[in-house]
Amino acid sequence: MVLGLSADEIALQARARAFSQGVVRPRAAAIDRDQEYPFDIVKALAEAGFLGMTMPKALGGQDASFLDAVLVIEEMAKSCTVTARIVVETNMGAISTVMAYGSEAQKKLAARLVLEGDKPAICITEPEAGSDALAMTTRADRRGDGYVINGKKHWITGAGVSRLHLIFARVFDESGESLGIGGFLALRDDKGLSVTKREQTMGLRGMPEGELTFENLEVPASMVMLPPSGFRRGFADLMNAYNSQRVGAGTVAMGIAGGALDHALAWAKTREQFGRPIGEFQGLQWMLADMQTQLTASRLMLYAAARSRGPDASAFPDPMLAAQTKIFASEAAIKIVNDALQVFGARGYSRELPLERMARDVRMFTIGGGTAQVLRTLVASKMLGWKLPQTRDGYAPKPSIRDAAE
Numbered sequence: 001m002v003l004g005l006s007a008d009e010i011a012l013q014a015r016a017r018a019f020s021q022g023v024v025r026p027r028a029a030a031i032d033r034d035q036e037y038p039f040d041i042v043k044a045l046a047e048a049g050f051l052g053m054t055m056p057k058a059l060g061g062q063d064a065s066f067l068d069a070v071l072v073i074e075e076m077a078k079s080c081t082v083t084a085r086i087v088v089e090t091n092m093g094a095i096s097t098v099m100a101y102g103s104e105a106q107k108k109l110a111a112r113l114v115l116e117g118d119k120p121a122i123c124i125t126e127p128e129a130g131s132d133a134l135a136m137t138t139r140a141d142r143r144g145d146g147y148v149i150n151g152k153k154h155w156i157t158g159a160g161v162s163r164l165h166l167i168f169a170r171v172f173d174e175s176g177e178s179l180g181i182g183g184f185l186a187l188r189d190d191k192g193l194s195v196t197k198r199e200q201t202m203g204l205r206g207m208p209e210g211e212l213t214f215e216n217l218e219v220p221a222s223m224v225m226l227p228p229s230g231f232r233r234g235f236a237d238l239m240n241a242y243n244s245q246r247v248g249a250g251t252v253a254m255g256i257a258g259g260a261l262d263h264a265l266a267w268a269k270t271r272e273q274f275g276r277p278i279g280e281f282q283g284l285q286w287m288l289a290d291m292q293t294q295l296t297a298s299r300l301m302l303y304a305a306a307r308s309r310g311p312d313a314s315a316f317p318d319p320m321l322a323a324q325t326k327i328f329a330s331e332a333a334i335k336i337v338n339d340a341l342q343v344f345g346a347r348g349y350s351r352e353l354p355l356e357r358m359a360r361d362v363r364m365f366t367i368g369g370g371t372a373q374v375l376r377t378l379v380a381s382k383m384l385g386w387k388l389p390q391t392r393d394g395y396a397p398k399p400s401i402r403d404a405a406e
């Protein structure tokens with residue numbers, strides 16, 4: 001009741017839960033062990049209508065709300081993090097940016113690919129431009145009607161399996177003047193786009209993370225995404241839409257934590273030591289209660305952040321709430337999963353149970369998509385109403401900042 005779900009939302013949640021337990025859970029360990037992108041599960045997700053459900057009906061989606069997507073993602077994440085991330089990235093993130101700012105032709109292309117099972121890739125981070133994404137050096141030089149892209153991105157989720165790529169690059173006109181940052185769509189098999197490295201990751205091992213190199217990648221005018229306020233403020237516009245994925249990422253973390261807690265609760269009732277179920281020890285009871293409290297708080301924040309997006313497919317969640325939610329849910333989830341593993345004792349440390357996989361997977365969510373530290377800066381900046389430039393010269397005395405502080 002307190003979560004305020006409608007009958008339709010509860011029914012969707014139940015359908016997603018059955019899918020997760022029946023189709024996804026039996027495959028989860030192998031996906032991790034074999035570092036295998038689960039194309040079979042992608043196909044089943046598409047058939048079940050979980051891919052691109054938030055896209056407009058006119059484009060083949062279902063006009064589903066973000067809350068609908070969150071309910072599905074949470075259930076998938078209880079079984080398999082890779083599967084949950086595929087649902088995230090076909091419903092929010094790069095696809096949100098295309099739905100917000102893409103041309104009709106770009107939206108149609110993205111929607112078709114997603115419905116065929118594609119998980120679009122977002123290409124922002126570079127070796128020397130991580131949290132400081134504006135330091136990116138990948139460049140898009142104007143040539144005729146289109147652009148030519150050169151540069152390198154790394155830690156790109158889906159490298160080698162994603163077909164659609166949304167690439168952020170610094171835009172230059174014919175005279176070499178920098179115009180700001182723009183979004184460029186490219187396809188996996190385009191000449192000039194190649195995967196030059198696969199990362200060996202701690203968790204999420206079925207999802208390839210890789211380095212992409214762009215060498216004279218030609219992007220025609222039809223694939224250029226010009227944000228509404230032009231390239232000058234392009235980065236802010238593109239990021240605002242893309243950052244809807246923070247709600248998805250927080251949900252994956254929360255789902256992993258919920259799955260781990262389910263396991264821990266069952267074990268606490270059955271495992272006996274000192275002649276009693278371990279759940280009879282107050283030390284564990286209080287751990288379980290804290291885990292549940294953190295989980296419920298995360299869930300309430302995530303549902304509220306999802307609802308803040310509203311019904312329009314080109315809208316996105318409140319950025320402040322999305323950032324706070326990702327900070328809270330990701331940090332809570334790491335603690336919950338760690339405690340769930342503790343409840344299992346040595347068995348929690350074994351590869352025969354899913355707890356160690358969950359602990360490896362959940363660790364990512366305070367890093368990717370904006371670190372917990374950088375998101376705190378964003379929240380503080382909005383609270384204070386100040387820009388908080390992080391470069392040294394950005395802190396050169398500025399009357400507006402100094403005056404307000406005094």
Ligand SMILES: Cc1cc2nc3c(=O)[nH]c(=O)nc-3n(C[C@H](O)[C@H](O)[C@H](O)COP(=O)(O)OP(=O)(O)OC[C@H]3O[C@@H](n4cnc5c(N)ncnc54)[C@H](O)[C@@H]3O)c2cc1C
Nearest residue numbers: 122123124125130131155156157367368369370371373390
């Ligand atoms: C599994 C995974 C998937 C990813 N997928 C993608 C993807 O698909 N596309 C993409 O573009 N990127 C992706 N990333 C990259 C991710 O967005 C970056 O890792 C993240 O932005 C941080 O950048 P960095 O790793 O270079 O860390 P750095 O920026 O080098 O930060 C190192 C540490 O310093 C801290 N720090 C940095 N600046 C500040 C500051 N101003 N104040 C306080 N602390 C600070 C950070 O919080 C962090 O703890 C992915 C990362 C991971 C781990």
